[in-house]
Amino acid sequence: MTEDKVTIQEFKLDPDCELRFELESKNEKMTLELKSGLAEVFGTELVKGKKYEFTCGAKVAVFTWQGCAVEVIGKTDVSYIAKETPMSLYLNCHAAMERMREVAEKDDTRGPILMVVGPCDVGKSTLCRLLLNYAVRMGRRPIYVDLDVGQGHIAIPGTVGALLVERPSNVVDGFSQQAPLVFHFGHKNPSSNSVLYNLLVTRLAEVCSDRLQANKKAKVSGIVINTCGWIKGGGYKMLTHAAQAFEVDTILVLDQERLYNELVRDMPDFVKVVFLPKSGGVVERSQIQRNETRDQSVREYFYGSRTPLYPHSFEVKWSEAKLFKIGAPILPSSCMPLGMKAEDNLTKLVAVTPGPSLLHHLLSVSFADSPEDDVVQTNVAGFVCVTNVDVERQTFTILSPQPRPLPNHILLLSEIQFMDTH
Numbered sequence: 001m002t003e004d005k006v007t008i009q010e011f012k013l014d015p016d017c018e019l020r021f022e023l024e025s026k027n028e029k030m031t032l033e034l035k036s037g038l039a040e041v042f043g044t045e046l047v048k049g050k051k052y053e054f055t056c057g058a059k060v061a062v063f064t065w066q067g068c069a070v071e072v073i074g075k076t077d078v079s080y081i082a083k084e085t086p087m088s089l090y091l092n093c094h095a096a097m098e099r100m101r102e103v104a105e106k107d108d109t110r111g112p113i114l115m116v117v118g119p120c121d122v123g124k125s126t127l128c129r130l131l132l133n134y135a136v137r138m139g140r141r142p143i144y145v146d147l148d149v150g151q152g153h154i155a156i157p158g159t160v161g162a163l164l165v166e167r168p169s170n171v172v173d174g175f176s177q178q179a180p181l182v183f184h185f186g187h188k189n190p191s192s193n194s195v196l197y198n199l200l201v202t203r204l205a206e207v208c209s210d211r212l213q214a215n216k217k218a219k220v221s222g223i224v225i226n227t228c229g230w231i232k233g234g235g236y237k238m239l240t241h242a243a244q245a246f247e248v249d250t251i252l253v254l255d256q257e258r259l260y261n262e263l264v265r266d267m268p269d270f271v272k273v274v275f276l277p278k279s280g281g282v283v284e285r286s287q288i289q290r291n292e293t294r295d296q297s298v299r300e301y302f303y304g305s306r307t308p309l310y311p312h313s314f315e316v317k318w319s320e321a322k323l324f325k326i327g328a329p330i331l332p333s334s335c336m337p338l339g340m341k342a343e344d345n346l347t348k349l350v351a352v353t354p355g356p357s358l359l360h361h362l363l364s365v366s367f368a369d370s371p372e373d374d375v376v377q378t379n380v381a382g383f384v385c386v387t388n389v390d391v392e393r394q395t396f397t398i399l400s401p402q403p404r405p406l407p408n409h410i411l412l413l414s415e416i417q418f419m420d421t422h
């Protein structure tokens, strides 16, 4: 009897306090409801009386500027109220961005281009979400760029992408992913092909710059860029490359004074580099948990989260699709054709012969019409996953968000795999 008893907890929060909770147990759910006052989750206001349902893996903070009472129904693994938070510092950053937007509006120039950097698990994605939410709540339309190929908040892991943010993120599911602009990278770690990574970042920056020029509201609102937690050696070089490509004017460094000092030293004078502490609430994730969130993000792409999606499964003849991967092994310069550098091979389109090794791999469906187009720098329409390979009949079965036929026949192989256990 006692085991089935529903746990109901009511929390009263003073102004500037935060209720933090985590839900780790599988099959457990919990419901959050704002009873009185005002509160927000990572910058999205809670609606009084509305029930928000969280499932396993949720790590959430309910913050209040004015004070509030919330009710939590269900068993959480961790729940406590924190009085110390860096929220007022984060709000100051938003206020500074807002001032830059006002100037941009007046002078018809570009708004702030801000990049958030720092090691793993310091709350980079959360800070981006907060700043984007505060901006849309002020009527702005910023672009969110995600360069973190390990998690892939805009599409799925192994991609970089951009999204015009038109409304605050959903409290439970994050930003709505309508019409994102996505490029295929194919690895979960940028170090797997740094030449390709930098090429895609440059391309994404060009497209974002064009979009800003075409949309006055977005131009004034600017861009918020999320980055990878790899900040040493090659990772640092990639950050400085991204800053240059996007012509970033503000860098927020979370939790690492060394990185802060390196950026102050290396960035041109017009780039403001700001050090910010991380929130004590940010939860560190183990490698296993990271793999789980990666898997979860692919599962949600195909099956949805709260609103279920019903993906299709169908066979594709090998002859119906043209399969490629990006990057061939580096050859010594002496073996390269005249005028080509050894590293050019890393961004080369390489035909892949279908076979059993495709099983469980994700494939990006390119918007390119022919291999003669610039497939590497063309954005992708979506993703499919290979769930079976029949060598005898020369077919593979794919899981696809859309029914047959494939929207396009150029497919790009990702090293990332997904086991469809649905």
Ligand code: ATP
Pocket: 020, 021, 058, 059, 060, 061, 119, 120, 121, 122, 123, 124, 125, 126, 127, 148, 151, 227, 228, 229, 279, 280, 281, 282, 283, 284
């Ligand atoms: P990565 O290393 O993957 O780039 P990150 O630095 O972007 O990580 P986040 O993803 O923002 O870090 O945060 C890690 C986790 O901590 C997330 O699940 C997030 O929901 C949670 N989190 C962030 N801030 C808080 C907070 N104040 N209270 C409770 N949980 C939080």
